[in-house]
Amino acid sequence: MSKEVVKLKNISKKFDMPGKEISVLKNVDLIINKGExxxxxxxxxxxxxxxxxIIALLDKPTSGEVFFKNKSFSEAKESQKDLVRKKGISIIYQQNNLLSDFTALENVSIPLLNNGYSLKESIKKATKTLASVNLSNRANHFPSELSGGEQQRVAVARALITEPDIILADEPTGSLDRETSDEIFSLFLKLKTKKRAILYATHNRExxxxxxxxxxxLDGNIFIKNNE
Ligand SMILES: Nc1ncnc2c1ncn2[C@@H]1O[C@H](COP(=O)(O)OP(=O)(O)OP(=O)(O)O)[C@@H](O)[C@H]1O
Ligand SMILES: [Mg+2]
Incomplete structure (x- = not known):
């Protein structure tokens, strides 16, 4: 079986703004494999x-092709993309990750309910997944009753529960202290052994x-960078 999860071929992205055009990505090529x-x-x-x-199929490139598990999504219907977003790809945002009217346990269960699991099954698996991020004791808290790090761990649990092929994390530790960022990062390391791919945006060099x-x-181009 192919190890390839995502391939970007010649991706460009421009935003048309009044009086100017912003060119954000220029002819980007990238392959992401399982376990990376x-x-x-x-x-x-x-x-x-x-x-x-763009990788999450939430936004369309101006030109170029996005492949998910060797299938091109350039001409895909919304319903086909929806299916991939539900099962194959999870995204974790820096803030406002959780639904504020739902408890931690409910937030984690929702993706499974959306995938057609029964309430009972969803709650059972969500309980287990919350335990895997050490939050069993906060299951019935609402997001406003959780610390920033706890909220982020709920978001990680919610991203994991569907067992996606790739997790995209947009500065997942941006607002967290060092210890909590380390905790979130160790969760990522744990996932890596499960042969998933994880791509995380960060401003933190370490x-x-x-x-x-x-x-x-840099300037719309993507490079592989050495440690500094
Ligand atoms: N919907 C949009 N319409 C117009 N311009 C946009 C839009 N979304 C993003 N941009 C512009 O595209 C550029 C890239 O934005 P993007 O959010 O991808 O940056 P980033 O690398 O994630 O930055 P940060 O580290 O601050 O999160 C920015 O200059 C932004 O202003
Ligand atoms: Mg950003």
């Missing part, structure tokens, strides 16, 4: 979030150095 833990760095505004959204390899976006 990859960091994504680059100055603010360089296009990290844009790239993650965390970025812990990836298998590092990507950097």
């Amino acid at each position: 833990l990859i960091s994504l760095t680059g100055p603010s505004g360089s296009g990290k979030s844009t790239l993650l959204h 965390l970025s150095n812990r990836a298998d390899y590092k990507l950097k976006i």
Whole structure:
């Protein structure tokens, strides 16, 4: 079986703004394989979030092709993309990750309910997944009753529960202290052994150095970067 999870072929992304055009990504090529833990760095505004959204099939490139598990999604219908977003790809945002009217346990269960699991099955698996991020004791808390790190761990649990092929994390530890970022990062390391791919955008040099390899976006181009 192919190890390839995502392939970007000649991706460009421009935003049309009144009176000017912003060229964010220029002819980007990239292959992500199972089991890889990859960091994504680059100055603010360089296009990290844009790239993650394109990979997640949430945004369309201006030109170029996105493949998920060897299938091109350039001409795909929304319903086909929806299916991949539900089962194959999870995205973790830096903030406002969780639904505020739902408890931690409910937030983690929702992706399974959306995938057609019964309430009972969803709750059972969500309980187990919350335990895997050490949050059993916060299951019935609402997001406003959780610390930033706890909220982020719920978001990680929610990203994991569908057992996706790739997890995209947009500065998942951006607002966390060192100890909590380390905790989130160890969760990523645990996942890596399960043959998933993880791509995380970060401004933190130390965390970025812990990836298998590092990507950097600069002036719309993507490079593989050596440790610094
Ligand atoms: N919907 C949009 N319309 C117009 N311009 C946009 C849009 N989304 C992003 N941009 C622009 O594209 C550029 C890249 O934005 P992006 O959010 O990808 O950067 P980033 O690398 O994630 O930055 P940060 O580190 O600050 O999160 C920015 O200059 C931004 O202003
Ligand atoms: Mg961003």
